[in-house]
């Protein structure tokens with residue numbers, strides 16, 4: 001062993017992790033409903049057989065067909081918030097576009113049945129992600145299929161605005177011929193500031209360069225190489241404001257971007273700047289924009305998105321003569337909608353099946369090969385958590401838990417998010433009515449004041465196995481099985497994986513070797529002949545099958561700890577008889 005590696009982190013997380021449950025993983029599905037709802041859900045499965053997906057906004061046909069191969073599909077559009085809350089308790093998944101608000105009430109009304117929300121598009125600002133996470137509901141989106149459509153719409157608005165296309169069209173239709181009124185401005189040689197240099201922003205930049213524009217971009221998180229590759233200069237927010245002739249919004253709506261364009265920002269822009277917004281209405285303070293338009297600071301705006309959608313009929317911004325407005329059409333091409341429908345249907349079906357969610361919004365994405373390799377350790381960690389917590393009898397509550405991962409691989413070559421979540425699941429589920437899955441594990445841990453620190457030990461062995469052993473320790477507690485306390489005074493259980501199966505390898509300071517199947521009896525006795533036989537025959541009389549057992553002693557004739565794996569739960573009477581064997585000093589029965 002070469003000692004502790006440099007990463008020794010404390011997890012007190014703000015975000016959650018996940019990925020979905022697969023049937024081969026342990027006891028309760030990671031997307032299983034809370035216990036109270038279990039009966040209802042089981043009944044629903046008995047009568048319905050398939051999961052139910054509520055499609056609350058128009059979705060391309062290919063997506064609907066794909067969903068139907070796996071689920072009952074209920075296409076109910078234009079539901080009121082109340083109707084949505086009523087329906088949701090009968091649904092396993094919900095698919096929406098930007099027009100449906102998936103609020104906390106929706107998750108509460110689902111009473112744990114809703115496992116996946118699919119956003120058929122990019123922006124998830126209409127979904128209460130925190131509430132989803134707290135309810136253990138995975139949120140997935142379709143982030144790529146509408147990129148080009150949105151970029152093309154951005155360019156359409158940019159060019160239409162510069163040449164007054166919409167206003168001139170309305171004028172001609174009104175019987176007028178106002179050639180002097182609708183003189184436009186040229187794009188070539190002008191500076192376009194792309195705000196948010198992500199998927200859509202970079203496609204807009206590429207196209208704008210094709211139109212002969214000088215393109216700059218502001219995005220604090222964009223890689224400089226990507227910008228360089230397209231020939232775009234990354235600049236600060238202020239530089240973008242003072243330099244641009246045109247500004248195009250392509251950032252998400254977040255607390256940081258909300259009303260990013262406000263009076264202060266407009267006070268810095270070049271007089272006569274022109275603004276395009278195909279991102280989210282909320283990134284602009286609409287009243288400030290109206291003032292800027294009225295004062296001639298902003299010459300024109302082209303808006304596809306609004307703070308409130310649809311905007312009120314009397315919305316002054318929409319009615320402004322220098323504003324071109326479209327009804328959130330960025331993603332609305334036939335091609336994009338077909339793509340989005342398939343992308344979201346695949347993600348939702350995959351999540352319901354328990355596959356990896358590559359587009360999870362409230363969960364980390366764990367590559368399939370990592371999952372495959374870690375699967376037995378995922379089982380092991382949950383079982384270690386379950387065992388450790390059942391050993392607690394008192395103290396200050398289960399608050400301080402340490403997970404130690406011993407591996408011969410490089411310090412960065414282990415993704416412990418899954419393992420950490422499963423330890424949390426194992427620790428919390430046996431002692432509470434909450435259900436824990438990979439989406440809500442960190443949230444639940446934080447909520448309950450459980451502080452889980454992780455530590456990595458780098459070994460000098462072969463890197464073939466991802467992990468040699470995993471140890472779970474609970475501090476500041478007393479144990480009902482005193483031998484489970486290690487020298488440092490913590491309840492300690494350690495496990496390993498052999499031939500793909502989880503094994504308990506240590507309890508306290510005692511080495512054991514018992515397969516983690518069924519349940520376990522731990523027994524400390526004075527080392528003397530005949531004890532194993534006595535315990536075995538008590539269990540045999542009860543027809544309780546022993547699937548594994550091991551004995552570890554301190555020294556001949558001194559104390560020994562016996563770990564017995566049993567397939568069934570022995571009766572109270574049998575356990576009492578084991579406790580009455582004279583050499584037995586303490587014993588405990590633990591359910592896995």
Ligand SMILES: NC(=O)c1ccc[n+]([C@@H]2O[C@H](COP(=O)([O-])OP(=O)(O)OC[C@H]3O[C@@H](n4cnc5c(N)ncnc54)[C@H](O)[C@@H]3O)[C@@H](O)[C@H]2O)c1
Pocket residue numbers: 122123124143146147150195196197198199200201218219220221222250251252253256257278279280304305328329330331332
């Ligand atoms: N109008 C439509 O129909 C339509 C269609 C598609 C996308 N959209 C919207 O367009 C936006 C961009 O979509 P995308 O697919 O390109 O997303 P994306 O995640 O690929 O790109 C967003 C970019 O914004 C950047 N960003 C985050 N905070 C920022 C900040 N404070 N300042 C500047 N940049 C910041 C991110 O780093 C990222 O690069 C989203 O709001 C999305 O909802 C609208």
Ligand SMILES: O=C(O)[C@H](O)COP(=O)(O)O
Pocket residue numbers: 097098099120121122123124146328329330331332
């Ligand atoms: O974020 C998005 O993907 C776009 O705003 C598209 O929204 P829509 O699906 O409601 O058209």
